[in-house]
Amino acid sequence: xSSDVEFSVxxxxxxxxxxxxxxxxxxxxxxxxxxIVVLLAIAIISLKTVPGTLQNIFEMVVxxxxxxxxxxxxxxxLRYFPLVATIFTFILVANYIGLIPGFMSPTAxxxxxxxxxxxVFVFYQYLGVSQKGIKYFKHFLGPIPVMAPxxxxxxxxxxxxxxVALSVRLFANIYGGEMIIKILFGLFAxxxxxxxxxxxxxxxxxxxxxxxxxxxxxxxxxxxxxxxGH
Amino acid sequence: MDSIDPKMxxxxxxxxxxxxxxxxxxxxxxxxxxxxxxxxxESIARQPESEGKTRTWFFMAYALCETQTIxxxxxxxxxxxxxxx
Numbered sequence: 567x568s569s570d571v572e573f574s575v576x577x578x579x580x581x582x583x584x585x586x587x588x589x590x591x592x593x594x595x596x597x598x599x600x601x602i603v604v605l606l607a608i609a610i611i612s613l614k615t616v617p618g619t620l621q622n623i624f625e626m627v628v629x630x631x632x633x634x635x636x637x638x639x640x641x642x643x644l645r646y647f648p649l650v651a652t653i654f655t656f657i658l659v660a661n662y663i664g665l666i667p668g669f670m671s672p673t674a675x676x677x678x679x680x681x682x683x684x685x686v687f688v689f690y691q692y693l694g695v696s697q698k699g700i701k702y703f704k705h706f707l708g709p710i711p712v713m714a715p716x717x718x719x720x721x722x723x724x725x726x727x728x729x730v731a732l733s734v735r736l737f738a739n740i741y742g743g744e745m746i747i748k749i750l751f752g753l754f755a756x757x758x759x760x761x762x763x764x765x766x767x768x769x770x771x772x773x774x775x776x777x778x779x780x781x782x783x784x785x786x787x788x789x790x791x792x793x794x795g796h
Numbered sequence: 797m798d799s800i801d802p803k804m805x806x807x808x809x810x811x812x813x814x815x816x817x818x819x820x821x822x823x824x825x826x827x828x829x830x831x832x833x834x835x836x837x838e839s840i841a842r843q844p845e846s847e848g849k850t851r852t853w854f855f856m857a858y859a860l861c862e863t864q865t866i867x868x869x870x871x872x873x874x875x876x877x878x879x880x881x
Binding site for chain 1: 848855866
């Protein structure tokens with residue numbers, strides 16, 4: 567995507583078949599996964615009845631995600647908690663490390679976000695087919711039999727548009743945010759970029775992580791829901 | 797009369813089209829998110845205890861409104877690829 571040489575703390579490894587930018591994306595993806603694993607390991611080793619700071623933060627995240635899953639699909643949605651929680655924490659950490667100077671967000675690359683969106687797409691299509699069988703494809707035909715030839719085209723297009731919109735939404739928000747920070751640093755060296763970074767870290771990043779996991783939950787719920795018209 | 801290089805014309809039209817696509821595409825979702833947010837605040841003001849329930853649905857509406865701009869952005873990116881710059 568970007569051809570200019572970027573400043574990075576991690577050296578760009580020489581991975582076969584990848585440009586140096588793509589290699590950096592892979593490295594920072596691994597870095598954000600490592601951060602999540604290490605933080606979780608520290609929190610799990612020292613579990614207490616009266617939680618400390620780190621355990622408090624994780625308990626807050628878990629309660630929050632459980633809260634909105636039960637809000638949308640009810641108690642049976644908690645079965646898909648691991649997927650939703652993984653997506654939420656990964657996007658959150660991956661977005662935040664991009665704000666540290668010298669680091670970059672893996673989510674500012676369309677490859678990372680499209681990868682996650684495809685995983686979600688395949689997962690909920692599989693769930694729908696495995697739970698409802700051939701009846702799953704009935705909702706592609708629409709409610710009225712006469713309209714079926716028209717509806718099957720429209721429903722297929724709108725189904726295929728979901729992963730595209732899901733991946734481009736996250737990518738465009740994070741990439742756009744980084745671009746604006748770069749431009750602001752060119753215009754004003756001190757002060758003003760920090761205001762935008764604060765906006766980014768307080769509003770854009772949590773909301774994008776929230777929306778990606780929320781839509782994952784909604785799509786999964788729509789695929790497994792009982793037929794009652796929609 | 798000197799003729800215009802068709803390559804230059806394509807590049808200029810693509811750049812113009814990219815700007816128009818994202819600019820006009822953002823109008824609709826701007827209005828849509830504005831309406832959603834104003835109703836959200838209205839409902840919180842009327843029933844403060846409903847905030848937790850309405851917040852989730854507000855973000856759903858926000859994401860759905862935003863989708864239009866995202867497709868406009870995709871078209872803008874495709875057009876920018878044709879400018880050859």
